[in-house]
Each structure stands twice: as structure tokens, then as C-alpha cells.
Amino acid sequence: MAYESAAKAAAFIRSRTELEPRTALVLGSGLGAFADSVAQAVRIPYEEIPGFARSTVEGHAGRLLIGKVDGVPVIIQQGRFHFYEGYDMEQVMLPVRTFGLIGVERLILTNAAGSVNSDMRPGSLMIISDHLNCMAVNPLRGPNDERFGPRFPDMTNVYDDEMQEAALAAANAISNERAAAGADSERSDLVHRGIYCALSGPTYETPAEVRMYRQLGADAVGMSTVPEAIAARHMGLKVLGISCITNLAAGMSGEAIDHEEVMETGARVADVFGELLRRVISKFGSGG
Ligand code: HPA
Numbered sequence: 001m002a003y004e005s006a007a008k009a010a011a012f013i014r015s016r017t018e019l020e021p022r023t024a025l026v027l028g029s030g031l032g033a034f035a036d037s038v039a040q041a042v043r044i045p046y047e048e049i050p051g052f053a054r055s056t057v058e059g060h061a062g063r064l065l066i067g068k069v070d071g072v073p074v075i076i077q078q079g080r081f082h083f084y085e086g087y088d089m090e091q092v093m094l095p096v097r098t099f100g101l102i103g104v105e106r107l108i109l110t111n112a113a114g115s116v117n118s119d120m121r122p123g124s125l126m127i128i129s130d131h132l133n134c135m136a137v138n139p140l141r142g143p144n145d146e147r148f149g150p151r152f153p154d155m156t157n158v159y160d161d162e163m164q165e166a167a168l169a170a171a172n173a174i175s176n177e178r179a180a181a182g183a184d185s186e187r188s189d190l191v192h193r194g195i196y197c198a199l200s201g202p203t204y205e206t207p208a209e210v211r212m213y214r215q216l217g218a219d220a221v222g223m224s225t226v227p228e229a230i231a232a233r234h235m236g237l238k239v240l241g242i243s244c245i246t247n248l249a250a251g252m253s254g255e256a257i258d259h260e261e262v263m264e265t266g267a268r269v270a271d272v273f274g275e276l277l278r279r280v281i282s283k284f285g286s287g288g
Pocket of ligand 1: 112222223257
């Protein structure tokens with residue numbers, strides 16, 4: 001069933017564009033603005049795509065875009081399906097599996113996340129080096145379809161080393177350029193590399209939970225990304241994950257956490273974030 005759904009969605013998308021994107025991008029909460037910079041985009045609302053659910057969370061547009069970034073064909077998921085919204089994992093994974101079936105080879109996953117590492121402050125970016133799946137469910141639970149991948153997928157290198165290095169180098173270059181231009185000199189800690197811990201949500205964590213995840217090795221906590229990363233690795237796609245650190249996690253600042261703050265920080269870093277995405281897409285799109 002899952003395979004047939006993805007195949008149907010893939011055939012539908014192919015019928016709507018001549019482009020053959022090899023790179024896909026999933027835009028997280030508050031990070032949708034990047035989609036506006038895509039040239040000649042075909043926009044397809046989820047309700048038109050066979051099998052796709054609708055995205056219900058505030059700040060998520062709910063459509064795919066196929067267009068070009070710096071001349072490189074890309075397919076963009078603007079608004080993802082979160083487990084906390086009540087979707088089952090097959091629905092959460094469907095867009096990524098569809099991308100795999102239309103020939104995408106590299107997937108860039110972005111998200112908003114809370115920092116559990118006091119060195120990483122809001123407004124900085126974290127290149128994901130590895131993850132902790134604390135969602136209490138594995139998205140691949142259930143019968144395995146070998147057409148997607150093996151029953152027991154290896155998770156040794158979920159996040160592609162070369163893509164991580166490229167993203168770090170690009171972010172550092174952007175940071176240096178901005179400092180040189182006097183744009184924001186306090187941005188010397190723009191980019192970090194760290195471990196993303198996925199939780200099912202929709203509550204934010206308690207301070208005790210935040211201390212626990214920190215002890216487990218997490219640098220950031222969020223409510224997405226890991227199911228899609230797993231689905232992508234199952235199919236052999238290369239994955240890059242970038243978290244926008246929107247807030248300090250619960251108990252770290254004494255302040256309560258609210259969705260508005262998360263969205264506002266996303267908007268504040270939109271320029272830098274967009275520039276980073278553009279450079280990474282352009283590097284790999286041109287065969288680099
Ligand atoms: N916790 C979980 N998910 C999040 C957070 C957080 O603090 N901020 C943005 N997404």
C-alpha cells in the first residue's frame with residue numbers, strides 16, 4: 001500500500017513538471033520563506049496530490065514546489081506532516097518516499113528546534129551529525145516493502161558526512177562575510193554541529209526531561225525530521241539535517257516557551273538560513 005501510494009504521488013508530480021530534481025528540501029516551522037525565492041516554481045497544494053494528507057500546523061503552507069534554485073532543479077516540501085498532528089508514520093514518510101521514487105538522491109531536512117546545549121543560542125544553526133529517536137516509535141515498524149529498502153536498515157551514517165562538511169563550510173563563510181560587512185558581528189557562533197533528539201510532542205519538554213535528554217547526549221530537541229531521515233536512508237538517499245535553534249529548551253532560561261517565539265526566531269534567521277540552503281543546493285546540484 002505504502003509503495004503504491006508513493007508511486008501514484010510520484011506519477012502525479014511527474015505529470016506536472018518537466019524538471020527532474022535530484023535534490024529535495026523539507027522546510028520546517030517558520031522556515032517556509034525560502035520557497036519564495038524559488039524561480040519558475042510549479043506549486044502543487046497537498047490536496048491535489050493523491051494520497052497526501054493536509055498539513056494542519058500554523059505556519060506551514062501545505063504544498064510542494066518544483067522549481068530552480070541557482071539553476072538547480074529542486075523539489076520543496078513547504079509544510080511537513082508531524083506525528084503530533086495525528087498522522088500515522090506512513091503519512092509522515094510519504095513525501096520523502098515520493099521524492100525517492102521521482103529520482104531524488106539528496107534530501108535536505110530543516111526544522112525548528114530547542115537548544116539543550118547552553119553553547120547554542122537562539123538564532124544559531126545546528127548541522128545535525130546524528131540523532132536520538134525518542135519518539136517512542138520507529139516509523140518503519142510494520143511489514144517491510146523491499147522496494148523501498150531492507151528490513152533492517154543500517155543507521156551508522158544517517159547524515160551524510162560530505163553534505164555536513166559542505167553545510168558547515170558554507171555557514172562559516174556566510175558568518176565571516178557578514179562579520180566583515182559589519183552586519184552582525186555577534187554572529188561568531190552562527191553554526192554548530194550536534195545531535196538532534198526527536199520527541200513526539202505536541203507538548204514542549206519539562207525541565208527534568210530537558211536535563212535527561214542533555215545527559216543522553218542531545219544538543220537540540222524537536223518534533224520532526226527523524227521519521228523522514230529514516231525513510232530516506234531506508235531508500236538509500238543522502239541526507240542533510242539543519243536545525244534552526246529557535247529557543248533555549250524548557251528550564252534553561254526561566255522563560256516559558258511558546259510557538260510564537262519559535263516562529264519569530266525562524267523569521268529572524270530567514271536570510272542567513274536561505275543563503276545557506278542556496279549554497280548547499282548549488283554545490284551539490286552542480287555535481288560538487
Ligand atoms: N522543544 C521541542 N520542539 C521544539 C522546540 C523545543 O524547545 N523549539 C522548537 N521546536
